[in-house]
Amino acid sequence: MTGPVSAWTRKIAELFDAHRLRVERAIARRTGDPQTAGDLAQDAFLRLARLPDGEAIQNPAGLLYVVADRVALDHCRAAKRQRLREAGPPDEELPSSGPAADMVVERNQTMARLRGAIDSLPPKTRDVFLLYHVEGLPYRAIGERLGISPRTVEYHLRTALEQCRAHMKRRPLRW
Numbered sequence: 069m070t071g072p073v074s075a076w077t078r079k080i081a082e083l084f085d086a087h088r089l090r091v092e093r094a095i096a097r098r099t100g101d102p103q104t105a106g107d108l109a110q111d112a113f114l115r116l117a118r119l120p121d122g123e124a125i126q127n128p129a130g131l132l133y134v135v136a137d138r139v140a141l142d143h144c145r146a147a148k149r150q151r152l153r154e155a156g157p158p159d160e161e162l163p164s165s166g167p168a169a170d171m172v173v174e175r176n177q178t179m180a181r182l183r184g185a186i187d188s189l190p191p192k193t194r195d196v197f198l199l200y201h202v203e204g205l206p207y208r209a210i211g212e213r214l215g216i217s218p219r220t221v222e223y224h225l226r227t228a229l230e231q232c233r234a235h236m237k238r239r240p241l242r243w
Contacts, residue, residue, distance in 0.1 A: 076122035083132055084113055091136045098140035101147075108143055112136035185235035189228055192216075196224035197232075 091112060096105035112135045116128070125131055167175070186194060192214065199210045200221070207218040214221075 079128055080113060080117045083128060087129060087132060091132065095136055095140045098137065099143050108139050109136060112139045181236055185232040188235060189231055193224045193228045196221055197228040200225055
């Protein structure tokens with residue numbers, strides 16, 4: 069004995085007809101697993117169909133893609149957990165995939181020297197340097213912010229680079 073088909077059920081059927089292939093492709097791209105994309109797409113449609121107030125949803129197609137993305141993300145996380153379980157505990161005999169300790173120390177020392185070089189710059193030159201290299205602002209925006217011309221910005225950047233290079237050369241790395 070079946071009752072009348074609700075408007076939400078009809079809407080899900082229409083969405084399925086109109087979006088199934090695109091949802092499957094989106095999931096396949098997200099997961100890298102086209103074989104399971106069809107199953108995951110059906111799961112997304114089912115999750116959407118189970119929503120209690122589905123008829124009140126303003127943009128069901130948009131929500132469908134959000135749900136499909138979450139289903140794909142859940143699949144990726146579960147697959148990663150499974151791979152980690154299958155791999156077992158890390159082998160202490162294997163070399164680390166990260167950088168060697170001496171490389172980390174050298175990088176940290178270099179970064180500390182570079183910070184020192186930047187800190188030793190005159191205040192306006194340091195401001196220009198940081199606005200350009202850290203915040204990524206163009207010359208014109210830096211000039212407007214600091215009340216100087218783009219040509220002066222260029223001068224400060226050139227000065228900053230010359231002074232930083234000189235600072236790095238005269239402060240040798242110490243072990």
